[in-house]
Amino acid sequence: MGRPPCCVKVGIKKGPWTPEEDITLVSYIQEHGPGNWRSVPTNTGLLRCSKSCRLRWTNYLRPGIKRGNFTPHEEGMIVHLQALLGNKWAAIASYLPQRTDNDIKNYWNTHLKKKLRKFQSALEPSPMAATDEIVSGDGTGTRGGSSNVKLNQSCSSSSSYASSTENISRLLQGWMRSSPKVNGDSIGSSSSAAANCDLISRGDDQFESILSFENMNNNVTLMEKSTSKGTLQESENGGNSNPERKQKTGHEKNPNINDNDNDNDNPPLSFLEKWLLDESSAGQVEDMNQMMELSSIF
DNA sequence: AATTGGATCAACCGCGCGGGA
DNA sequence: TTCCCGCGCGGTTGATCCAAT
Structure with missing residues (x-):
């Protein structure tokens, strides 16, 4: 019943991202652009599920994001x-x-x-x-x-x-x-x-x-x-x-x-x-x- | 100085939709 | 037409910070 969680694979890392992981992800997206998230973990060697990569990118690493006080x-x-x-x-x-x-x-x-x-x-x-x-x-x-x-x-x-x-x-x-x-x-x-x-x-x-x-x-x-x-x-x-x-x-x-x-x-x-x-x-x-x-x- | 409890926010989870096979 | 997969969304959780006591 229902779809199994996307991160059930053994060895998939969870929790806060490290600077190294961020850099890996950003470097990859610089080269290939955002999208095709499924292939990101495989191609980058990141021990993260595709969903986690997408989320990290859209919520944190994406350029143009403003953080801090809301006006x-x-x-x-x-x-x-x-x-x-x-x-x-x-x-x-x-x-x-x-x-x-x-x-x-x-x-x-x-x-x-x-x-x-x-x-x-x-x-x-x-x-x-x-x-x-x-x-x-x-x-x-x-x-x-x-x-x-x-x-x-x-x-x-x-x-x-x-x-x-x-x-x-x-x-x-x-x-x-x-x-x-x-x-x-x-x-x-x-x-x-x-x-x-x-x-x-x-x-x-x-x-x-x-x-x-x-x-x-x-x-x-x-x-x-x-x-x-x-x-x-x-x-x-x-x-x-x-x-x-x-x-x-x-x-x-x-x-x-x-x-x-x-x-x-x-x-x-x-x-x-x-x-x-x-x-x-x-x-x-x-x-x-x-x-x-x-x-x-x- | 230590403890406690509220506030914050990054990240995760589950679900639904659309597209392709 | 049906099924499967990938993606995106909204809700929720948990770690951490910080102020009050």
């Missing part, structure tokens, strides 16, 4: 898109090309859900209000429930591995210079935590805001179409600028892309976004205003 703008977009699409993290990630679905999912589960919960309890100051899940379709309980929202620690909590990822980043930078733009963005930076922290500390929020906004703006019609039909149909060229994230049509378990409860339970989005903005650092106001305008479209 208020990004938060707003995620809240928007989550309300619109439900827990379709891959679809949401396609509107934030610098973020991975895993990142967004984690950020939602650890930060935004709490914020929303707080927000709802602020709206309904009943002692019972805060106990319920805000968004259904989420289904997962969060571990812990403290309102102590820590900002992203990935910059400060440098491990011994961080310096190793810098090496990988250097490796990738050479590749980026000679490769076509990834995901249509021209960040061209690295996947390393260190390099990304640098990017963030330089304050490139404005750039990403513009990027995100333009990306979203390009998809207004698409999303309108999608919602009116009740199914998510990403266009090949418009919505999904990430070639690795082609959304399969008809892949949804539930044809309703909106988790039904969202419409009823979530507060008005623009109001919510304002609140999110207040909670977060100042700045981004103009972009957020644009977002507000955009939100009225929905």
